[in-house]
Amino acid sequence: MTLEVKQLVKTYGETKVLHGISLKAASGKAFGLLGGNGAGKTTTIRSILGLLDYDAGEVQWEGMPITANRPRIGYLPEERGLYPKEKVSEQLVYFARLEGMSRAGAIQAMRRWLERLGIEEYEHKKVEQLSKGNQQKVQIISALLHDPELIILDEPFSGLDPVNSELLASVVKELIGHGKTLIFSSHQMGHVEQFCEDICILKRGRMMVSGNLMDIKRSYGRTNLLLRSERDLLPHLVSYGLPAERISVSAHEWQLEIAHEEQGNQLLQQLTRDGINLLKFEIKEPTLHEIFIEKVGEVS
Numbered sequence: 001m002t003l004e005v006k007q008l009v010k011t012y013g014e015t016k017v018l019h020g021i022s023l024k025a026a027s028g029k030a031f032g033l034l035g036g037n038g039a040g041k042t043t044t045i046r047s048i049l050g051l052l053d054y055d056a057g058e059v060q061w062e063g064m065p066i067t068a069n070r071p072r073i074g075y076l077p078e079e080r081g082l083y084p085k086e087k088v089s090e091q092l093v094y095f096a097r098l099e100g101m102s103r104a105g106a107i108q109a110m111r112r113w114l115e116r117l118g119i120e121e122y123e124h125k126k127v128e129q130l131s132k133g134n135q136q137k138v139q140i141i142s143a144l145l146h147d148p149e150l151i152i153l154d155e156p157f158s159g160l161d162p163v164n165s166e167l168l169a170s171v172v173k174e175l176i177g178h179g180k181t182l183i184f185s186s187h188q189m190g191h192v193e194q195f196c197e198d199i200c201i202l203k204r205g206r207m208m209v210s211g212n213l214m215d216i217k218r219s220y221g222r223t224n225l226l227l228r229s230e231r232d233l234l235p236h237l238v239s240y241g242l243p244a245e246r247i248s249v250s251a252h253e254w255q256l257e258i259a260h261e262e263q264g265n266q267l268l269q270q271l272t273r274d275g276i277n278l279l280k281f282e283i284k285e286p287t288l289h290e291i292f293i294e295k296v297g298e299v300s
């Protein structure tokens with residue numbers, strides 16, 4: 001099951017906020033929709049959901065316009081939308097009923113999810129009586145209760161402590177394993193790297209990078225070299241012609257950028273010739289965080 005967005009253009013008044021956004025999210029994979037504040041992620045998501053009229057482009061599900069062939073969609077918006085005075089159970093069953101579930105089916109699914117996320121004791125509590133993180137879990141359940149085929153999660157980890165983040169991470173992996181089509185929007189690059197095979201990075205409504213994350217990393221080359229030694233490596237590295245200002249050091253580890261893998265191997269030979277014993281020699285791919293900073297120029 002594939003979602004395909006083709007050349008989306010959106011204008012507000014005189015301002016174009018999407019300049020031809022295209023993406024393809026396939027079943028059993030997560031797609032990372034990234035970008036700084038105001039880049040156009042929410043506008044893209046709202047266009048996919050049919051909550052927004054766009055000026056040009058197409059949104060297709062399984063090769064057909066999504067308006068004509070609408071999958072079951074689970075959406076976790078960035079801004080939360082629970083009613084504080086209502087009970088958890090009432091709200092969840094209400095949302096599930098809106099998605100066409102029977103009352104009995106909704107209650108059964110709700111109990112399963114409450115238990116899965118470890119908040120079964122709050123079933124009959126009002127939302128306002130729950131902590132922020134537990135309210136977040138209820139909202140996540142409301143997006144997943146009706147077993148959606150297309151799942152769009154905007155900052156799903158917000159407000160979750162490390163233990164609950166792990167719990168949600170395992171749920172997300174399970175959903176991917178069950179063949180769901182998942183779009184994941186987050187400023188937390190670590191989570192994106194954990195789940196997403198494909199990504200795109202937006203900047204002011206334009207696509208700066210798009211494609212398979214491993215390919216994107218590979219296309220950047222293996223540029224970081226990490227060395228660990230009990231000896232001071234700096235004088236040696238400088239004597240090989242490497243600029244001192246490009247070498248960072250912390251706790252017996254030296255990190256520097258190299259042009260290509262071969263340069264790393266040459267350095268290793270030079271250090272060995274100089275009788276330096278290395279405790280670590282690692283050529284590292286760039287992180288998504290580094291790619292993001294280079295492409296967007298800011299972290300948000």
Ligand SMILES: Nc1ncnc2c1ncn2[C@@H]1O[C@H](COP(=O)(O)OP(=O)(O)OP(=O)(O)O)[C@@H](O)[C@H]1O
Binds near residue numbers: 038
């Ligand atoms: N209703 C609106 N009217 C006018 N401009 C809008 C409207 N909604 C969004 N915009 C503009 O569209 C651009 C993209 O906004 P969008 O909310 O899609 O960004 P985003 O990537 O989701 O940002 P964030 O990470 O901060 O949530 C921004 O410049 C924003 O100011």
